[in-house]
Amino acid sequence: MKISVSSHDELLAAVPHMFGFTPHESLVLYPFAPGLPRVRVDLPTSQTARDGVWESLEVPFGRHARPGAVVAIICLTTDRSHAERASEDLRSRLESIDVTTPLRLWADDTQWCDLDTHESGQRTQAARTRIDAQMVAAGQALPIASRSAMAASLVGDRDPIERLMPAARTASAASNPPAEHAWTMERLHRFHADGFTLNDLDAARMLLAVSSVPVRDDVWENISQRTAQTHVALWTNLTRRAPDDVRAAPATLLSFASWIGGDGAKAWCALDQVPNAQEYPMARLMSAALTAGVNPSEWEAQTARLHDINELARDLARTLQAPQGPLHRPAPEM
Structure with missing residues (x-):
C-alpha cells in the first residue's frame, strides 16, 4: 500500500x-x-x-x-x-x-x-x-x-451452521473425497467470479471440506496477491459463521490471505479465532511468519521456484522457529 x-x-x-x-x-x-x-x-x-x-x-x-x-x-x-x-x-x-x-x-x-x-x-x-x-x-x-472492533468483526452468528453440521457430516460421509475436493474448488472459483455469500448449506459443506488437509492445501495454493482480496472476503465470512470444531482452517486461511494482501493486523486477528485447544500446524506457521516479520513478497518469490504448497510451507518453516505451546499473539502487528 x-x-x-x-x-x-x-x-x-x-x-x-x-x-x-x-x-x-x-x-x-x-x-x-x-x-x-x-x-x-x-x-x-x-x-x-x-x-x-x-x-x-x-x-x-x-x-x-x-x-x-x-x-x-x-x-x-x-x-x-x-x-x-x-x-x-x-x-x-x-x-x-x-x-x-x-x-x-x-x-x-x-x-x-x-x-x-x-x-x-x-x-x-x-x-x-x-x-x-x-x-x-x-x-x-x-x-x-x-483493533477490538476488527477482532469483533470476525465473530458472527454461528448457530445456523452449527445446527446443519450433523446433516452435513452425513452427506459428506455418503459422498467421496475426490467429489468433495472437486466441489470445493469449483465453488471457490465461482466465488472468485461472483462474490456472492455462501448459503448455510454450502458454507457447512465448504467448512467440512477444508477441514481435510489436502483440500485445504489446494485452497491455500490458490491464494496469491492477485486473489487475496476475494479470499479475505470468503474466509472472513466463513470464520464469522464457523462453529469451533471447523473454524481452524477458515481462520488460518483468512490469516494467510490477509498477510499476502498486506494486512498484518487482520492476519493476527484471524489467528485469534483458531480455537485455543487446537494444535494446528498451519496456524503455527503463520504465527511464526508474522512474529519474524517475513515479508509476503518472500513467499510470492518462492512460488516462482516451488510450485507445491507443501514444499513452500516446508521452505518457509526451515527459516523460522514455530512457536511451541498454545497459540498466542505476540506484541507487534505488521
Missing part, C-alpha cells in the same frame, strides 16, 4: 490506513523506504515493557534492515511523557542495528508535536479527508474504529 503524505498531520491521518483500524495508546514504526515492515505495538509504559517491545522487534527488523534504513517513530497517546521515554529508548536500540530515526512524533486525538524539533500543530479533519480520499481512490476500505 502506497500512501503519499506532505505533512505531519497527513502522516498521522495515514496511520489508521496502514493497519485497517485506528490505533490508540500505541507506538508505530513507519519506514520511509521499502524493505522494513510497518509495525504497531501497545505503547510501553515501563522499562520492562520497553525491553519486551525490543525483544519482539529485534528479529524482524534485524532480518530486513539494510544500510541507510530510516523509520519514523510515532507515539499515539494522551501521555506525552510515556511517548518521550518509549521513543528515545527505541531510537537507541534501532541505531544499534543501523536503522536511523529522524522523526519522533507524538500525538493525541487533537494535537501533535515533533519530539526532536518541538514543532507542533493541530490534527485536522482536512488532512483526514485528503488521506481518506486518496485511499478510497486506490480501492482501499476505510479503517474501522479500533
Whole structure:
C-alpha cells in the first residue's frame, strides 16, 4: 500500500490506513523506504515493557534492515511523557542495528508535536479527508474504529451452521473425497467470479471440506496477491459463521490471505479465532511468519521456484522457529 503524505498531520491521518483500524495508546514504526515492515505495538509504559517491545522487534527488523534504513517513530497517546521515554529508548536500540530515526512524533486525538524539533500543530479533519480520499481512490476500505472492533468483526452468528453440521457430516460421509475436493474448488472459483455469500448449506459443506488437509492445501495454493482480496472476503465470512470444531482452517486461511494482501493486523486477528485447544500446524506457521516479520513478497518469490504448497510451507518453516505451546499473539502487528 502506497500512501503519499506532505505533512505531519497527513502522516498521522495515514496511520489508521496502514493497519485497517485506528490505533490508540500505541507506538508505530513507519519506514520511509521499502524493505522494513510497518509495525504497531501497545505503547510501553515501563522499562520492562520497553525491553519486551525490543525483544519482539529485534528479529524482524534485524532480518530486513539494510544500510541507510530510516523509520519514523510515532507515539499515539494522551501521555506525552510515556511517548518521550518509549521513543528515545527505541531510537537507541534501532541505531544499534543501523536503522536511523529522524522523526519522533507524538500525538493525541487533537494535537501533535515533533519530539526532536518541538514543532507542533493541530490534527485536522482536512488532512483526514485528503488521506481518506486518496485511499478510497486506490480501492482501499476505510479503517474501522479500533483493533477490538476488527477482532469483533470476525465473530458472527454461528448457530445456523452449527445446527446443519450433523446433516452435513452425513452427506459428506455418503459422498467421496475426490467429489468433495472437486466441489470445493469449483465453488471457490465461482466465488472468485461472483462474490456472492455462501448459503448455510454450502458454507457447512465448504467448512467440512477444508477441514481435510489436502483440500485445504489446494485452497491455500490458490491464494496469491492477485486473489487475496476475494479470499479475505470468503474466509472472513466463513470464520464469522464457523462453529469451533471447523473454524481452524477458515481462520488460518483468512490469516494467510490477509498477510499476502498486506494486512498484518487482520492476519493476527484471524489467528485469534483458531480455537485455543487446537494444535494446528498451519496456524503455527503463520504465527511464526508474522512474529519474524517475513515479508509476503518472500513467499510470492518462492512460488516462482516451488510450485507445491507443501514444499513452500516446508521452505518457509526451515527459516523460522514455530512457536511451541498454545497459540498466542505476540506484541507487534505488521
